[in-house]
Amino acid sequence: MAFSGSNFIVSNNGECYLRMKLPDDGTTVINIPNKTITLWDIVCKVAEKKGYTPGDYIILAEKGSKKIKPDLSASLENYIDYNLKLVSVEDKNEFIINNRKSSVMNSPASKKINFKMKKYNFPATIDEEQIKKKQQNNGSGSEFNLRIGKSKKSFSLFIFRRSSSTLMDSKLSTNSLQDEMCNEEHELDRQDSLNGENCSFASMNSIENPTTPIVDGITVRESSLIDIEGKTEEHTNYHTIRKTIVSSNNMSNSNSTLRRNTFRKHQRSQTDNISLKGRESYNSGVVYIIYSDGEKSDMQFPLEVTMDVILSCASKKKELNEEIYTLQTENGEKIQLDRVLKYYLLDNNLKSGNVNTFKLVEGEKFYSTVCVNENDQDVMILQYKNTYDEDLQVMAGTIDKLIERATDNSEKDDTFLDIFLLTYRAYIKPMEFFQLLTARFNCELPPDPTEDDIKYFEDMKGLIQSNVVKVMEYWVKHHWHDFAVYPDLEENLISFINELKPYEEYTQRVEDFECQIEIQKKKYEDMFGYIKTVEKIGKVMDSMLSELDPCIVAEQLCLYDFKLMKNIHPIEYLNQIWGNKENEDSPCLNFFISRFNLESFWAATEVLKEEDLKKRIEALKKIILLTKSCLDNNNFFSTFALISGLSTNAVQRLKKTWEGLPSKVKITFTEMEKLMDPSRNMRNYRMELESKEPPIIPFLPIYLKDLTFINDGNQSKVDNMINFDKLRMMSSRVHDLISLTDKTYSFKENPIIQNYLAKPTKIVDDKTLKEMSQKCEK
Template sequence: MSLSESIKSPQQKVTNVLKTADQQLYLRVHISDAGSTVIPVSESMTLTEILLAVCLKRGLPASTLKLSVVYKTGTEESEVDQSRTFGDFKNVDYIKIINKSTSKYLTESILNLSGCNIGSMESVNVLAKGKSKEDIRSGMFPKTRSAFTTSSGQGSQDERGTSSPSLLKKIGIAAVEIFGQVEVKEPSQDGSDVSETKLYQQRMSNGSASISSGGLDSDRRLSLAQTQSQLSQPQNQSFYLASRKSSFVNITPQQSAISFNATLDKLERDSNTPKPDFLTKEGATLKQLAVRVNRSRANTDGIQEVHKRGSIDSNFILADDKPDKQYVNLIVTLPNFRSVTIRAPTDLPMDAILNFVCSKHGVDFETHTFHRNDGKEIVVEMDRTLGYVAQELKIEEVFIVPEDKIYRSTYLSEDGNDVMMLQTIQGRLQVMAGTPQKLIARLTDEEGKNDHDFIETFLLTFRYFMPADECFRHVVSRYNCVPPNNPTEDDLAFYNKMKLPIQQCVASILEVWAAGHWHDFALSSELKANLIQMAQEFMYNDDISIRSHTPRLLDIIEKQTHKYEEMYSYYKMVERKGKVLESMLLELSPEILSHQICIHNFKLFRNIHPIEFLHQIWGSDREMTPYLNFFIDRFDKESYWVATEIVMQKDLKKRVNVLKTFILTTKACQEANNFFSLFSFMSGLGLSPVSRLKKTWEALPDKAKQVYEELEKIIDPSRNMKNYRDLLAKAVPPIVPFLPIYLKDLTFMNDGNSKMVEGMINFEKLRMMGNRVKDIVSLVAVEYKGAAMPHIQNYIAKPPVEKNMAKLKEMSLECEKP
């Protein structure tokens, strides 16, 4: 073994153990009551090393925590010597992290790095032996496996999933938190191993950790010590990063300190590893936009003044006036208290009306506006149309007064071109339209970060005008923003002021995007790889709040990947062709059968990603709507299931019982708010091979006939399915809806509103569609109670289904000849 291999810092020790442990054991660690993680371990690892590995991965303050061992018998041992090795414990089920002082289980809030307070840290930060940036930041995210699954000798790397270095290297952490004291072997001057070890004691001085050793010159000293006030900032991380050229380190607060930022800069300068290609491209130009109100002064053609006798001034009568054009009259009182009556088209804005009256009667348009006098608000928004003012607000008279105009709409312009339109709604500005680039700018700036409605709507709907990979590139370009060419002093001042807040917003938006809309990354391995690279890129930033996004974003990627793998596996299990189970319909009561159907269909409905509803309306490829397609296919399966079960029975008495069971099951589904199965079952009962069985329907008990008639009224399509809509409005979750109603509404919104407004994306249209999708998603907030019965679930998933109508008719004719 070489000298460099024998002299290892604790960080290197943990990293190497994790590497070799990849072929041994996997241990589940419960981090909080909200979740857990799985890490590779070896029997030689101590509990301290296991805790350290998890804390570095999750960014937790390890000095205040310890591990508790839970055995397979259910017993728990919380007072454990943390220096014991993992091999000392037998029959371990899992371990969990608890507070060192209170021995209480962690809560979910501690997982948020931005909330970690490291001012009370009592640990020493020992710098790891110098590594290149390539060593520290290379590798792919490890794939999570079940606890205590032996992976050695079980297939190739591709069969087991991508093998990769641990997150200790991925997130670039080269500093290790040490408990109490640590033995560190040091090299002798001649390069040979030194048998003796030096004991480094932790010392706290003025709230800063320090490690001392003698005989060092000034240029070989590094310090990460900060003042107590700096360390106690809520956005500080619980770990630091530094590199050194020698294992001899002297860290004291009195010496010339190198801050974390300066150390990171040094690490970047010393490394020749280039950033990923897509991150080095030219960034978006950061330039302040001009603000203007909507003062279009629309053409006044068509406005006419009505004289006292009711005649119209001929000077303002248009030769091409269309008789079908809508006009209304409005009384306008001038500043001299003289009143005139104006007749004008309903689609003209109020500032055009004011401009006409002012020019005709010698009033200065620039200094006057309209006020109303109907006992309500006096303000008249000048970009409202006359039709809205007269017909919606019921205003019959307005007054011209010398005050500033109020406009509902505000425009942002760049180089003389409008790039965004906003309107004041309920006291706050909302985006109504914008160019794609400026919508992304709004998403990643200070004004947009608190506009949660805009963020949710944008991330849900942007695929309408831009694919996900292009949107990602634009977001990244905002992170790499640059000042404009030949910038003025104002341009540079604006750039220097806004660059860091924009980068912080970009980091936050990527977290929100990945956590709430993983669908984009699940469908594109390239986009997922770019997201991982971007998470690593945050560690290069000077701002500690941005660096803290690295472990959080990587953790989101891991959780979402695992979640989608589970969902995909479930659908593959349900989809794969297997033996169709024999009918057990008559063995089940309608109540039990309907409840199990509710549980089954609710799970399918819950797994549909909100984006899929919009992709369905916009005509995207089927691969963009995998779970929605499966849910829609389920509707046909249930319909044909009903018909198949009925015509399978050649005995009249059994066939009547099957028909009655389906009718009562349908009623039970309706009462349980499973409207999806209500419509699918009624559709199956209405298929011609079933409806033609007159003897079967006549033999049906009167109660079942009455129930069927009631169900027919609910699904009546007249008046835009009013009966069903009324029933849905009164329903209380859990609910499995009949989706065509929602899809029809989305189609009307999509077709009835233009894509562009004044050359910009009609964002109000997307907001309306997004709100309708949110209505659908809100239905999954409450699940059905009760346990799923596996044997019934298997039957529901693989019922006897004959989709060939010719075959069904043949079977029907065998039951009852014409």
């Protein structure tokens, strides 16, 4: 398949495709007979595909800075080198001209910079039932059906082709939906979760209690909790970012000099009306408090409670004024009071290791978060990564401040940049992001600059411009998908590169840049061509399963599915969460998703097409052995698909067929079915997955489900700043997913079997499958 221009595609078999830009800035690809088609016929084809009314739309054509409204009776051939966009008749004059913008560079000394001390806490995600209810109310999403035994269980993932997520601002439960937290915690219906704004839970026990179990070296009491109920004053500037402790990616200080603040004023919740609740304590730990008079007392708390709540409880117990007290370790290490108990109890975040004993002392209170304020506006929230050094990582920021940080050498490595470029689409469009970058490159002195402004401009301009080019290079190398989907973005990029050519210091970088563009274009064309090829691959082949060894078929199925998954760009996973379902910006992921049903129906068809009982038993046995081989080869995707196919009612009702299986094969199938148990957040599958090493083809919906929960369960903004910590979590989950394909399978491709697996014999109609089943066994 070759590309002509930027929007007209000719496939290897001579079929023609045209990429069109839609009114909402998405894109679509339509099949056309040839390039002599009229523009009106193109409007009609797009309108038919998208459900538009043809008479309400026209076509606008753009080539570089030239923008025209062509006659719809004209032939596409006259505009083959133009980028074509379908626009509403009412919007025909709203054609955006992308003029180069500039930005003002002020020195830090001329800015009014200070650090406002606020409390930012970290609960976050809502639970699965709330998500399901929300999706049902919105009427969005779809169900992914898993069939287990004879009963069909609906495992609603509401993630395939889902609409843009509406972020929730409601009060959120602390039930974590991140993969690193997907352990035994998911088994519990934690009604005793802590919401820092409303209530606190603690259990106060006698130090003499001799029946205290030890877990991971930390004393934990499985006794009833005391619920601290009562009126809670609303915290001033209290914000929820997320539940778990921040990641350990290396982040450096911002360009401004940050002086660590040691004291923060804030209103604190009052712990009144203590009452015994008498319920089991799950996921909790015991801490020991040493008072100034030497008395030692133990208290039991949930691991997700913040240290300031523990301070409040300890002060309340001795009727002390908590405002003048803080917590330290026995060695005198300062405790950041907005951290959760787990941070100190289990996560090795102190120089002295895990601790469960704290001293209550008079002194200044320490917190982990710092809010940067410039010219009376909050622009960034930073967090100290640990308690014993000054390394900071971004938790939230304005888009301008995030771009500034990405281009001013504030970061030690590319971790921040990688997260930013993977996730920025949640807040701005690619073209807007490009314009902000070029504005940063075209930095200027402010009006009436001070000496500090001039010196800072002279010192930093070259560095910032070089870093902007670096960001562009990284964007092209790792996220060419944006430029492929939006041709006008590619044109602006080429124009920007051409503007660099006169400058000698950029000569080599421009050559490398242009070379990288060609490499990425070729990779994308190959990927797009491969998807179109497998979609259009020849006729359905007759069944070969009876002639083949199930282990060989499993190996070929691994190769086939692995290549499809490897082609999926990381952006596509997030497009499923953030993108408009009408946009065709996830071609590889969409095709891979469609494979699940194909393989499921294939498995059912292979069994039901055999009317002879012995042959049917043999077919069922082969599918089960094929499924087991897929599982052994870490192909969970096919494992789930094939089991789902065998769990259809049409197959499950074949009692004689199932009874005819060897007992060993029956046991094998039963064990594999357990893997699909959706209870406890798919715990069986997750544990099996954790025990494997790449290459792995995962059951993809689980990852998309986790991304959905992280997205819907976390605020999009904090104080009108982008919640970058949420983006960090989502980026981490995507990287977890793509890391499964870091290694490749060593099997050798068999072209004949590969062609067979591309379009195997299958019946996709449930009614027909039921009729076939009744023919087999009445």
